[in-house]
Amino acid sequence: MVRRLTPPVVLLFAFGALADERSPVSKCVQTLHTANRQRIAWSALPGQRSEQEVVRELGFQLSADHSLIDQALMQYAGSNEILLEDEALPDEPMKNLDGRQFDSVFLRTVDRHSALMLRSADACLRLTAEPQLRRVLNKTIATYREHQRAVERAYRELLPAT
Numbered sequence: 001m002v003r004r005l006t007p008p009v010v011l012l013f014a015f016g017a018l019a020d021e022r023s024p025v026s027k028c029v030q031t032l033h034t035a036n037r038q039r040i041a042w043s044a045l046p047g048q049r050s051e052q053e054v055v056r057e058l059g060f061q062l063s064a065d066h067s068l069i070d071q072a073l074m075q076y077a078g079s080n081e082i083l084l085e086d087e088a089l090p091d092e093p094m095k096n097l098d099g100r101q102f103d104s105v106f107l108r109t110v111d112r113h114s115a116l117m118l119r120s121a122d123a124c125l126r127l128t129a130e131p132q133l134r135r136v137l138n139k140t141i142a143t144y145r146e147h148q149r150a151v152e153r154a155y156r157e158l159l160p161a162t
Helices: 008-014 024-043 045-049 053-079 099-127 131-158
Strands: none
Touching: 024 045, 024 053, 024 099, 024 131, 045 053, 045 099, 053 099, 053 131, 099 131
């Protein structure tokens, strides 16, 4: 008689013991949580460093948008037993810049980060069929696209007419 045994790792996943450390979806949620925390941290800088209203408004928008998205991600993580870690955020060199130099670096950083996180959120979307997470990811994607458009508008406003 041959007995089939369920591998121990499968049992651990079935009971949720490793789900937060091994699941690709969990890794995606963690990546997006960390990205939101980064954006929220950046959002205070324009109020302190920029002289341009359009850049300060973008900072306010980043704070509001990413606080809402991160709240939704944390709710999803909590209801799905995904442990989110608040990883240390890198020190931001743009915090030492002022005026036009700050504006340029800030806008470029937000634009590049948006493009990177769009790809990450899209990859996460392809990993899951779970409706709650798909709603959060679709909102995240729409938000990053809007931020890219806001950066483009800010660049146009700040560029001297030629």
